[in-house]
Amino acid sequence: MSSNTVAQFAVELKMPANVLLEQLRSAGVELKSVDDDVTDADKTRLLDSLRRAHGGSEGKKITLTRRQTSEIRQADGSGRSRTIQVEVRKKRVFVKRDPSELASDANKTAAADTDVLPESPVASVDEPDTTVQNIGVQTPAAAVDSAPEAEASVAADSHVEAAGSPVAPADEAAHTTAVDASDTPAESAASEAVGEAAAPATVSAASDQSEAPIDAEPVVQEPVADAEPELTEVKPAQKRKGKADVKTAAQPVQASAPSKAVTDAVDLGRDKARRASEAEAAALREMLSRPRKVLKAPEPDPAALSGTLHKPAGAKAAVKKDAKPGVAGAGVKKTIKASEVSSSWTDDNARKKPAQKGDAATPSRDGWRAPGGKGGKGGNRGGRNRNAQPERQEQQAVEFIARDVHVPETITVADLAHKMSVKAAEVIKHLMKLGQMVTINQVLDQETAMIVVEELGHVAIAAKLDDPEAFLDLNEGEQAEVESLPRAPVVTVMGHVDHGKTSLLDYIRRTKVASGEAGGITQHIGAYNVKTNRGMVTFLDTPGHEAFTAMRARGAKATDIVILVVAADDGVMPQTKEAIHHAKAAGVPLVVAINKIDKPGANSDRVKQELVAEEVVPEEYGGDVPFVPVSAKTGEGIEALLENVLLQAEMLELKAAVDAPAKGIVIEARLDKGRGPVATILVQSGTLSRGDVVLAGASFGRVRAMLNENGKPINSAGPSIPVEIQGLTEVPAAGDELISLADERKAREIALFRQGKFRDVKLARQQAAKLESMFDGAGEGVQTLELIVKTDVQGSQEALVSSLVKLSTEEVRVRVVHAAVGGISESDINLAIASNAVVIGFNVRAEQSAKKLAEHNGIDLRYYNIIYDAVDDVRNAMSGMLAPEKKEEVIGMVEIREVYTISRIGSIAGCMVTDGVVRRDSQVRLLRDNVVHWSGWLESLRRFKDDVKEVKSGFDCGITLKGNNDIQIGDQLEIFEIKEVARTLSS
Ligand SMILES: Nc1nc2c(ncn2[C@@H]2O[C@H](COP(=O)(O)OP(=O)(O)OP(=O)(O)O)[C@@H](O)[C@H]2O)c(=O)[nH]1
16 A cells, blocks of 8 residues: 555655655655655654644645625614625635555544544545545634624635645634634534644645635625625624634745745744734724724735735735735735725715615615525524614615505505515515515505505505506506597487387398398397498497486496487477486487487477477577487488488597507496306407406406307407407496406406405495585585486476576586486486486485485485475585685784793793783784784793683783794784684675
């Protein structure tokens, strides 16, 4: 096992023979040439010599590098602290030694035998069969004995990576451990073991020179956004290991240096190194503890930076900061970039890089995730991390930007975080604080979300209930950019019973729907398209104003034009009038179809006159309503009717975007046994396509199938096209708005939320139509009180309506939307909902269904049997909206008889209340020679030394005036109060 000659031994060691020869000679082995024999004793001697000199190694090296990240905190004077992330890169070099050597060394004392390092984790992991010597040393300058502050230790840690000097003693390895808070226990143990062990046997240091300055650049870096912020404070606990002191501070052993000289140099170097390290530690401590001072980055001394193990000159006292005591001259590259350190501590905010990388002020830096979650080995301890929490929050405050966050009815944690520009973890954390364990995809309700928003210091704004835009993040501008194209008018047919509405619609449908489909009315979907020579017309196939108003009552405006059908043989009837009122209330233009002109008793002129009485004036009489005589039976005049409708439409300039997400309205919906929920949709803008995700009221779904009015499957439908869709999860209500969304999940959330919030929405609506609240919060300008009047007889109707209308003033206008004889119907209530009107029933009552509808929608339904009561009530309600008048009332007079001036208080008036009363909270006017000198408020009112609330006539008192010391004897104080007087209409 042993080599016989130096040359052979050198080969074994894989090193130049002459170098080995020299080392042997240095060790005191008398050899002449490389051909001389080397005995085991010689080898032991060489080993001892080298060990004495420092230890070291030669042979096959294994270099292990390790990177670890830790964070340190620096407290400043204001109690704030900053976090600095320190990355330390370590490189350790291990030497694979000859098994024979191992064997021989095994006989040595344990203390002397550093070759056998069974504890060495590297030995067992990487090279289990080889002897490994840890010569890689991390040099902790400040590890130095016992740097009292954690910062110092950390700084030291951040400092350093002492390159593995070939002769770096095991002590140093131990020392490294001392400052290395992030060492894994195994490593620490190993290092400690090394520390306890005697110097390692090194064959030659010469060849190590090239390797000595291994890359040991600790990078003091700014926190990286995606890096797990580890705020663990490095505590002096490390010092425990640090006790393994630096006795054997490394002195590089030049291959050529004689061993004695080397030893001396080592001692000298060690002393220097110790001094330097102490100085450096002190400097670092000072720097770290300097409170929030702008530390100008000192230009690192190049000499010091480049100091190596072999150039210990760098350890001069002058180069305090950069001295590497532990490794004095141990081929150490400068490890701390002082400029970076100082700048990062002093001017975080000014630097862009830190902000990008994960500024502590941003949530990404908050270290929410478990410490060491990323680095794993990062020596940061969870507990410390927790300690560091407040600090992060404080930092957050430093660069905090409060945002207005619009919170919709529901929002996911991720979306909410996105809106606030924080990490979802931040939101989750705050929710945890509030006792809610949530996941990133969890949906929060508006209330909770708003609390979190406020917690995070932003301004939470509740997005409007039922406002889909709030969820869609739709940019109105984007919408506006889409070109709007002319669209077909949507027409509803209204009129009295049996006047021929259905007949008219049927005729049109039968004759005007696309050829080939005429007569094949198999599918009836409540709306259809008609082609005329002038263009398309869409008919809503639910005649009567009830459906029309019911839809309006839900806030939907589906109709562009109303065809009012009046039978020429019957004339204007109650429902004709109702229809007129409903159309007018909706502001929808009318086209009158005088029907049944084929009948013998038809009298168009009478119809016209009756309609004029209802303020529906034909064009020929100077009005703006087209009148078209038609016959639904013969088809006469139908073409002209459609033409007039289209003319009217042209005037309305109806347009809609085509190339946009669809918006529409549910015309009717039902649950089909086989097909599930089926809804007839009138697309109002955009294009609805098969496969679209839609939200309709509180239901949502994907359009699985789409049929046109004839029951034919189609793939898409543009504006004014009625279609029947399948695929909704629930049956929506007629009048519900339909929108297509990009995200099904969002649609589901909104729908579900609406289902839950339905009650709230209803409640909100209920506030709308109360007589008392009618004018609450009303803005400026003329206000209108809408009324629906139903009476028992025509006479009372006229009397009541005229009395009510007469109540109108310049500020409040009374408008009777609809007045009729008869009980209060559902239709009346719907009109009231749509018009935000109050319903007055005079000697009539509401139908049961109407009553329920009114209750559900919060419609104010009032019954009277005396006209004056009704008028009084309405007058009072109108008074409520008049701004109260402010009246000033003089309540007392006070005479100033003495004036005391107290420097701390000012002028105090010694007064006598000559009239009325003076109250503490009164306003006051200072009169001097009956001229108003000053006006303001009392500051204090006293009798003797007591504060009193009021002093009555005939008593004296002390008064000070708020902000006025200019008082004189003889002045008078006029005490007055401003009273708000409710105004009445007569006032
Ligand atoms: N002679 C004649 N009869 C008509 C005409 N239009 C409708 N009718 C008849 O009038 C009656 C009522 O017609 P509908 O179309 O049902 O009237 P409506 O307005 O829809 O009635 P409701 O659905 O009850 O409101 C039917 O018997 C029709 O045949 C017409 O132009 N000429």
